Amino acid sequence: MTNVIFRAALEVELTQRVFALIAWARRRRLISRASLLAPLLHRTRTWLDRFGSGLGGMVIRLHGLSSQREPLHLEWHLTVDNNYGPEIPCMAAILLTRKLVRGDTFAPGAQTSEGSLLLHEFEPEFARWGIQTEVIEGVD
Incomplete structure (x- = not known):
C-alpha cells in the first residue's frame, strides 16, 4: 500500500472542537501540558455525553x-x-x-x-x- 488514511472523530461536535482548540494551544505553547486539563475535561464529560449516543x-x-x-x-x-x-x-x-x-x-x-x-x-x-x-x- 502506498497511501493509508485513518480518521477518527468524536460524535459531539463541541467536544471535537474543544480538543482541536487544546491541540492548537499546545502546538503554540500556550499551555505547557494538555494533561493538566484532564480533571476539568473529566468533570464536563458526563454533561456533554447526553448529547451523543x-x-x-x-x-x-x-x-x-x-x-x-x-x-x-x-x-x-x-x-x-x-x-x-x-x-x-x-x-x-x-x-x-x-x-x-x-x-x-x-x-x-x-x-x-x-x-x-x-x-x-x-x-x-x-x-x-x-x-x-x-x-x-x-x-x-
Missing part, C-alpha cells in the same frame, strides 16, 4: 497496488453500539496476552506489531461485543 464507528482507507501490481482500494469499516467503542483499543493487548499464555513467543526487543495479530483473530472479540466490521475491496 452509544454508537461509534471507524473507517480506514488504503490505496496502493495489489499483489498483481494493479491499482487497489480497500476500506475497513467498523461499527459499534452500546458504548462499547472504548473496548476496542484493549483488544490487541488481550489477544496478545492470550497468545503468550498459550506459549506463543515473540522476538525479544522493541519492534513493530506488524504480523503479530491478523484481522480475523479479532473476530471472536468483535462478536463478543457486537462489533460489526466489513472489508470493501475495489479497484481504483
